[in-house]
Amino acid sequence: MATEGTAAPAGAPPAQASDQAATVPPNAPTTSTTEPTQLTGAQLKAKAKAEKAARRAKVKEVKEAVAAAQPAPADAKGGKGKGKDGSQTLGPQGQGKAGLAHRPSMNGRRPSILIVEKDIRSSIPECFSHLPMAKRIHPSHAHKDVHPAVLTVGQQMATFAIKDSIARLEATLLAFRKVIESYETPKGNSLSRHFVPHVLNPQIEYLTECRPMCFSMGNAIRLLKTKVNSFDIDTPEDEATEGLLEMIDLFINERITLAEFVIARNAAKQIQEGDVVLTYGSHRLVEKTLLRAKNNGQSFSVSIIDDPYDRGGQVMATALREVGIRVFYSPNLGGLKTNVERATNVLLGAEAIFANGSLHAAAGTADIAVAATAASKKVVALCETINFDRERVSVDALTYNEIDPEQNSAESFRLLYDTTRDHYITGVITEFETGTGNSPAQAILALLRKQEDPALN
Amino acid sequence: MAPSQTIYAPSMDKLVKSLKGQTLETSIEAFIHLLKRRQVKGDECADATAHILRQVVAKSKWNDVDQLLSKVQAVGTRLARAAPHEPVIGNIVRRVMGLIRDEASEDRNADDLGSEAASDIQSLATAIAPHTQAAPPQRPGPIPFRPPPLTSVASFHVAKPKSMFNLLSVAETAESSITAASTPLSQAAPTSVHALRSEVLDGIEEIMDEISQADDQIAGFADVQICPGDYVLAYLPSRTVERFLVKAAAKRKFTVFLVSLEDPYTTTGEASHAALRKKLSSSGVKTISIASNGLMAYMTRISKVIFGAKIVYQNGGLLVDSGASVAAQAAKAHSKPVIALGGVYKFCPEDPSDEIAGEAGDSSTYVSYADGLKVDALEVENTVADYVPPELVDLYLTNLGPQTRHHLAAIMADHYKAEDVGYSFLSNE
Numbered sequence: 001m002a003t004e005g006t007a008a009p010a011g012a013p014p015a016q017a018s019d020q021a022a023t024v025p026p027n028a029p030t031t032s033t034t035e036p037t038q039l040t041g042a043q044l045k046a047k048a049k050a051e052k053a054a055r056r057a058k059v060k061e062v063k064e065a066v067a068a069a070q071p072a073p074a075d076a077k078g079g080k081g082k083g084k085d086g087s088q089t090l091g092p093q094g095q096g097k098a099g100l101a102h103r104p105s106m107n108g109r110r111p112s113i114l115i116v117e118k119d120i121r122s123s124i125p126e127c128f129s130h131l132p133m134a135k136r137i138h139p140s141h142a143h144k145d146v147h148p149a150v151l152t153v154g155q156q157m158a159t160f161a162i163k164d165s166i167a168r169l170e171a172t173l174l175a176f177r178k179v180i181e182s183y184e185t186p187k188g189n190s191l192s193r194h195f196v197p198h199v200l201n202p203q204i205e206y207l208t209e210c211r212p213m214c215f216s217m218g219n220a221i222r223l224l225k226t227k228v229n230s231f232d233i234d235t236p237e238d239e240a241t242e243g244l245l246e247m248i249d250l251f252i253n254e255r256i257t258l259a260e261f262v263i264a265r266n267a268a269k270q271i272q273e274g275d276v277v278l279t280y281g282s283h284r285l286v287e288k289t290l291l292r293a294k295n296n297g298q299s300f301s302v303s304i305i306d307d308p309y310d311r312g313g314q315v316m317a318t319a320l321r322e323v324g325i326r327v328f329y330s331p332n333l334g335g336l337k338t339n340v341e342r343a344t345n346v347l348l349g350a351e352a353i354f355a356n357g358s359l360h361a362a363a364g365t366a367d368i369a370v371a372a373t374a375a376s377k378k379v380v381a382l383c384e385t386i387n388f389d390r391e392r393v394s395v396d397a398l399t400y401n402e403i404d405p406e407q408n409s410a411e412s413f414r415l416l417y418d419t420t421r422d423h424y425i426t427g428v429i430t431e432f433e434t435g436t437g438n439s440p441a442q443a444i445l446a447l448l449r450k451q452e453d454p455a456l457n
Numbered sequence: 458m459a460p461s462q463t464i465y466a467p468s469m470d471k472l473v474k475s476l477k478g479q480t481l482e483t484s485i486e487a488f489i490h491l492l493k494r495r496q497v498k499g500d501e502c503a504d505a506t507a508h509i510l511r512q513v514v515a516k517s518k519w520n521d522v523d524q525l526l527s528k529v530q531a532v533g534t535r536l537a538r539a540a541p542h543e544p545v546i547g548n549i550v551r552r553v554m555g556l557i558r559d560e561a562s563e564d565r566n567a568d569d570l571g572s573e574a575a576s577d578i579q580s581l582a583t584a585i586a587p588h589t590q591a592a593p594p595q596r597p598g599p600i601p602f603r604p605p606p607l608t609s610v611a612s613f614h615v616a617k618p619k620s621m622f623n624l625l626s627v628a629e630t631a632e633s634s635i636t637a638a639s640t641p642l643s644q645a646a647p648t649s650v651h652a653l654r655s656e657v658l659d660g661i662e663e664i665m666d667e668i669s670q671a672d673d674q675i676a677g678f679a680d681v682q683i684c685p686g687d688y689v690l691a692y693l694p695s696r697t698v699e700r701f702l703v704k705a706a707a708k709r710k711f712t713v714f715l716v717s718l719e720d721p722y723t724t725t726g727e728a729s730h731a732a733l734r735k736k737l738s739s740s741g742v743k744t745i746s747i748a749s750n751g752l753m754a755y756m757t758r759i760s761k762v763i764f765g766a767k768i769v770y771q772n773g774g775l776l777v778d779s780g781a782s783v784a785a786q787a788a789k790a791h792s793k794p795v796i797a798l799g800g801v802y803k804f805c806p807e808d809p810s811d812e813i814a815g816e817a818g819d820s821s822t823y824v825s826y827a828d829g830l831k832v833d834a835l836e837v838e839n840t841v842a843d844y845v846p847p848e849l850v851d852l853y854l855t856n857l858g859p860q861t862r863h864h865l866a867a868i869m870a871d872h873y874k875a876e877d878v879g880y881s882f883l884s885n886e
Binding site for chain 2: 326336337366412
């Protein structure tokens with residue numbers, strides 16, 4: 001039940017969970033059908049060998065684990081039985097030594113992952129070879145300490161079923177909630193010492209392997225770890241678990257749900273009667289803002305420029321049209337100039353914001369911002385503060401980015417994000433009300449310092 | 458010219474072939490149909506316009522320069538209106554009209570001078586020079602007249618006896634210049650009609666040659682503009698750009714970022730780029746195909762941006778394939794040079810038109826019209842042509858060499874007559 005248990009509260013429709021169950025098995029066939037075209041004979045052989053090794057390792061592992069639990073078959077089915085499942089998978093590693101005993105068998109599986117990875121990455125041009133790319137890991141290849149809930153979330157991230165930063169954060173937190181719920185401190189250990197290195201870290205490693213972590217996940221995990229470390233060594237386990245669960249709930253409420261509401265409210269105030277709001281692709285905050293403004297009784301029209309490789313804008317356009325907003329839809333950046341000239345202001349959804357005020361957003365956002373600035377239009381970015389990064393700085397899009405695994409072949413190459421420098425942005429709207437709720441991008445660091453980790457207190 | 462006309466070759470070849478067999482009116486109509494169905498585009502448009510205008514000069518009846526001019530203008534207007542999205546048609550018509558005016562005024566000057574010997578020699582030279590140029594059948598184009606068999610009387614009449622008439626008419630003009638020194642052009646015309654006709658035809662041939670050779674001449678500047686180690690972003694490489702890159706690849710080692718705004722779900726455009734990629738990689742040039750909408754992300758890596766211009770307006774602005782302005786703008790934001798390639802025949806002595814730049818294309822590739830909800834919901838705007846303002850272009854690379862914005866006016870003045878510049882093929886009447 002772990003699959004549906006995580007997906008439903010994550011705000012994802014239940015259909016996604018069943019989608020997930022359906023998409024995971026076909027993963028293997030699709031990779032095997034696409035790869036042979038790029039593989040040489042020798043590589044094929046190596047791959048076949050690796051697969052064989054993996055199969056053997058799996059069999060071996062099942063045999064080993066049979067006494068304690070049956071993680072592999074349970075994973076393959078997507079997990080049935082709530083509490084039982086958790087205790088089963090955590091059982092062996094709770095015994096400490098049994099967890100270590102599994103390490104060698106896992107090493108046996110590793111090479112197969114590496115070979116597959118090499119093949120996929122071989123088509124990446126050299127000048128982009130430093131950038132990470134999401135990767136589908138078959139559930140049977142995952143570390144056996146990975147909780148089924150996390151396993152599911154990892155799959156959803158790798159397949160881009162859960163895409164944007166906040167959805168990923170929420171899914172991760174809910175999965176971690178399950179991990180914490182099913183956690184039992186082994187004898188002679190305390191939660192504050194044992195939980196992070198032995199339970200949480202394997203989950204994080206797995207998620208990172210599926211798809212590079214987004215900034216919000218990094219921030220949340222950092223806060224979570226600080227919270228764990230803050231517990232005294234003598235803190236009773238129940239109390240500590242309770243504290244962690246409470247923190248996660250508070251976190252989701254404050255930094256995600258409330259933030260979304262406040263940002264939409266603040267941003268909606270900026271939309272005037274008769275405005276033509278230009279936006280790029282689809283972003284949850286932008287959509288919420290526009291719906292909210294419509295709800296406030298404003299009449300305005302929206303011009304959506306879509307990314308032809310994503311087409312999320314079509315979905316948003318349909319949703320906006322349903323409430324009676326006039327929508328102009330451009331399937332690509334072709335008529336950018338005309339669109340920008342018609343617009344009165346530009347509303348951009350951000351994936352993250354760097355410490356220097358640069359916007360990390362869907363590829364193409366920067367082009368919109370540049371065109372809008374050239375036409376002297378107001379460019380407003382919407383972003384929750386959890387997406388702010390206080391350490392990393394980016395002045396170009398090739399410092400931090402991600403390669404689109406769907407568009408990675410000899411025929412095509414695509415980056416998922418681009419970086420919009422702060423001078424192309426008029427303002428950023430966050431959930432913290434600084435004046436109008438509109439704080440300039442340069443003031444991000446000050447803002448962050450001001451609200452330093454409220455979740456901890 | 459012939460080998461690279463892969464996509465539209467069938468219809469164009471058919472048209473060019475049909476020119477000699479058909480009456481003038483039929484071939485004009487045939488061309489207009491091709492234009493309206495957009496089966497002829499860009500460079501072929503220019504070439505086909507020249508072909509048609511040559512037919513007009515050769516086949517239609519005219520007794521003096523004014524009649525010829527108005528005939529050419531009338532046909533030109535019809536063609537230009539059939540394809541308002543191809544201003545290059547207007548360019549060619551203007552070039553031909555300018556040519557006619559030039560030839561006519563040469564005659565008139567000769568008359569005015571009245572110095573028999575000088576004019577005699579001059580006109581002889583002008584009459585013979587083009588003739589000798591035209592006679593050997595070494596021209597590259599598929600000039601339909603060349604194979605002499607008696608397929609069509611009309612073309613035969615134009616092509617072959619030209620040389621004899623030339624000689625005769627030269628003598629005649631010389632005579633007339635003696636007898637009637639100040640005869641007005643229109644009266645003197647009948648005697649020199651044949652001479653004028655053949656000279657104009659030769660001039661049109663020259664324009665056609667210019668069109669067919671422009672790409673190669675532009676490619677000749679490739680190794681100057683592209684340095685080893687460059688990362689060149691080629692936006693929707695046109696035939697001109699492809700040739701340029703291939704030529705550069707022969708001498709330089711660089712990396713090409715190919716960008717296409719193709720619809721990612723119907724990969725029809727890939728085929729042509731695949732050929733280019735193969736050519737480039739065979740000479741050791743790496744290609745990276747960017748499947749992306751926005752280009753800001755890649756621009757830090759790029760050292761120069763190259764795309765083909767459909768039209769160069771007199772203010773220096775460009776008419777380009779949709780999305781090229783995004784590339785130019787991203788390059789500007791990163792201070793990377795933008796090089797626009799285009800032959801001089803693409804220089805248009807007009808101001809940019811919003812209607813052409815915002816030209817809308819087929820949106821059904823992007824939005825499924827089987828989905829009624831979306832049809833209701835969306836006002837889909839898929840623009841296929843784009844305008845690049847002059848301040849975003851650093852260099853105009855033409856068949857006459859690299860030009861800056863400040864020299865465009867001089868080039869326009871060299872190629873178009875002031876009388877024709879003012880005439881708009883699209884608006885009046």
